[in-house]
Amino acid sequence: MSTTRISVGDDYDVVVGHGLLDELPGLLGEGTQRVLVIHPRALAATGEGVRESLGAKGFEAYAAEVPDAEEAKTAQVAAFLWGVLGQAGFTRTDAVVSVGGGATTDLAGFVAATWLRGIRVVHVPTTLLAMVDAAVGGKTGINTAEGKNLVGAFHPPAGVLCDLATLETLPRHDFVAGLAEVVKCGFIADPVILDLVEADPEGATRPDGPHLRELIERAIQVKADVVAQDLKEADLREILNYGHTFGHAVEQVERYAFRHGAAVSIGMVYVAELARLAGRMDDALVERHRAILTALGLPVTYRGDRWPQLLDAMKRDKKSRGSLLRFVVLSDVGRPVRLEGPDPALLQAAYAEVSRD
Ligand SMILES: NC(=O)c1ccc[n+]([C@@H]2O[C@H](COP(=O)([O-])OP(=O)(O)OC[C@H]3O[C@@H](n4cnc5c(N)ncnc54)[C@H](O)[C@@H]3O)[C@@H](O)[C@H]2O)c1
Ligand SMILES: O=C(O)C(=O)C[C@@H](O)[C@H](O)[C@H](O)COP(=O)(O)O
Numbered sequence: 001m002s003t004t005r006i007s008v009g010d011d012y013d014v015v016v017g018h019g020l021l022d023e024l025p026g027l028l029g030e031g032t033q034r035v036l037v038i039h040p041r042a043l044a045a046t047g048e049g050v051r052e053s054l055g056a057k058g059f060e061a062y063a064a065e066v067p068d069a070e071e072a073k074t075a076q077v078a079a080f081l082w083g084v085l086g087q088a089g090f091t092r093t094d095a096v097v098s099v100g101g102g103a104t105t106d107l108a109g110f111v112a113a114t115w116l117r118g119i120r121v122v123h124v125p126t127t128l129l130a131m132v133d134a135a136v137g138g139k140t141g142i143n144t145a146e147g148k149n150l151v152g153a154f155h156p157p158a159g160v161l162c163d164l165a166t167l168e169t170l171p172r173h174d175f176v177a178g179l180a181e182v183v184k185c186g187f188i189a190d191p192v193i194l195d196l197v198e199a200d201p202e203g204a205t206r207p208d209g210p211h212l213r214e215l216i217e218r219a220i221q222v223k224a225d226v227v228a229q230d231l232k233e234a235d236l237r238e239i240l241n242y243g244h245t246f247g248h249a250v251e252q253v254e255r256y257a258f259r260h261g262a263a264v265s266i267g268m269v270y271v272a273e274l275a276r277l278a279g280r281m282d283d284a285l286v287e288r289h290r291a292i293l294t295a296l297g298l299p300v301t302y303r304g305d306r307w308p309q310l311l312d313a314m315k316r317d318k319k320s321r322g323s324l325l326r327f328v329v330l331s332d333v334g335r336p337v338r339l340e341g342p343d344p345a346l347l348q349a350a351y352a353e354v355s356r357d
């Protein structure tokens with residue numbers, strides 16, 4: 001089966017295909033002696049397989065298991081991993097490999113960014129969301145009690161290996177959650193993604209769907225093009241945060257029991273409604289958001305009794321400047337603009353539009 005390479009500027013490639021482990025040693029860097037493979041509990045066998053294959057190639061290979069999903073993105077788990085690296089004597093020529101979903105790649109990337117002020121990391125994403133988004137672009141981080149991804153660093157990987165076979169074991173709800181970030185790329189930059197999903201929404205929800213590979217590669221291309229121009233989110237990169245101001249607030253209010261992609265789905269409808277109320281988006285495009293996300297089985301409403309908590313969480317969004325709340329909105333498909341300091345009445349009215357009883 002074919003392999004695709006999508007370059008992120010001149011920095012590194014995101015490789016999409018099947019059985020890509022042979023590429024891993026070449027990405028680890030010359031002189032690398034020790035490698036720590038970080039994987040979640042659910043992928044114990046896969047993580048051990050990667051460790052063994054590196055051991056067989058002559059590396060001093062270690063594996064560390066971390067909790068599944070968002071429970072891994074804590075200071076305690078990061079401290080556990082710093083301990084593992086310290087005990088094994090990892091130096092600046094050694095490396096970290098993440099094998100898992102976005103929670104694992106965010107955590108492992110952060111640990112690599114902070115160990116000795118930065119060692120090499122290679123991501124082997126195993127969820128749809130991590131392939132198209134989390135493993136690409138160098139945003140790493142953990143959560144704190146006050147909010148999502150509040151501690152982190154920009155630390156691009158040396159490479160990203162997306163083995164499509166790993167998606168076969170991914171639970172359906174996690175697969176579908178990843179589609180929210182694919183659709184996000186469609187709305188902000190690549191309308192063909194929206195056309196493909198609209199033509200066959202059921203097919204899009206299956207790992208063997210006819211357009212899955214194209215959807216994945218198009219979404220990666222959108223992200224790669226953006227981060228190659230603005231790694232540290234001075235301006236353009238904010239478009240990748242479409243739907244996240246409200247989405248991250250939902251995740252925090254739900255204490256991370258809600259999947260990231262599901263929260264972003266609601267967040268995109270929220271911000272579309274906000275844009276409509278602010279006179280920036282027409283009714284048809286708002287309804288297109290609802291129709292596409294609903295057809296994929298993603299949520300587009302949220303409970304209606306959490307406004308003070310949601311607003312409080314939104315104020316800590318990284319796009320905020322002082323007390324100014326800032327949103328990425330669309331004037332049309334592929335035309336992201338900023339909405340700064342919207343009237344508080346509009347913020348709450350948009351919430352009413354996505355609230356269910
Ligand atoms: N850094 C970024 O740019 C960026 C972008 C998007 C999202 N994120 C972050 O990514 C996280 C969400 O990532 P996610 O949706 O991949 O979820 P996740 O990492 O929480 O994984 C979901 C679940 O699936 C399990 N799993 C992973 N791969 C599997 C497989 N192949 N088979 C069976 N089970 C598997 C995991 O152990 C976990 O329980 C959030 O923390 C979000 O903030 C980061
Ligand atoms: O890569 C980016 O930039 C993004 O915003 C992609 C998002 O999908 C992702 O969830 C990211 O982790 C959000 O970052 P944050 O800066 O809002 O914490």
Ligand SMILES: [Zn+2]
Pocket residue numbers: 133181244260264
């Ligand atoms: Zn996201």
